[in-house]
Amino acid sequence: MSQKAIETFSDYMNDEERVSPAEKERIYFEISLIGKMIEAREQKGLSQRELAEISGVKQPAIARLESLKATPQIDTLFKVLHPLGYTIEIVPLAKER
């Protein structure tokens, strides 16, 4: 029997028929941003529950954000980042790393 091809995430992301270049950039932006948020929490040695305590954002909400099941509002992101010692800034695209 012929095996059905399993589509990879890359296959999907690189299909411009379904994911426009603008969408693609936004998706990678969000993944990178959330990744840094997770790193910041882990570097502080905090659990999701502990961060929930000091940030005011509930643990299920933090879990949803970290697993990319929701796109945060900027005030929520700020509430989570601030006790971790970080904030958000608008920067020129050229300065991107």
Add this chain to the structure above:
Amino acid sequence: MSQKAIETFSDYMNDEERVSPAEKERIYFEISLIGKMIEAREQKGLSQRELAEISGVKQPAIARLESLKATPQIDTLFKVLHPLGYTIEIVPLAKER
């Protein structure tokens, strides 16, 4: 007749009974962030309608954000900022200006 005291924005913001220090910081953060968004649009010489065209975010939504009637989600903020040549970054609080 005694005149009723009119409360100013500063009076309200500096009353820690109603606005906690954390809330205060968040509010000023949002005002500053949106201010930079407006500046970026105006520096490009774009109207809200033109920015709506190229960003995909509707003009009423942009007006609501710029007048602080709504707190954007990070994907909406990204959609608006990207065609203006800007993006968002997580930065340490110490680096804040």
Add this chain to the structure above:
DNA sequence: AAGTATGATAACATATTCGTTATCATCCGT
């Protein structure tokens, strides 16, 4: 005066986030 562009706003529907509470599977240490 007439026409055009602008930002703001209204009203409503839809979509999404977040709170709340509870539970689950897994891992780790005892």
Add this chain to the structure above:
DNA sequence: ACGGATGATAACGAATATGTTATCATACTT
């Protein structure tokens, strides 16, 4: 094996953001 901590998830309601369409007042230009 037990208990504790962890991240993930479920279900539901409440709150909020955004889309959609239309309109308004104002400013500007001709």
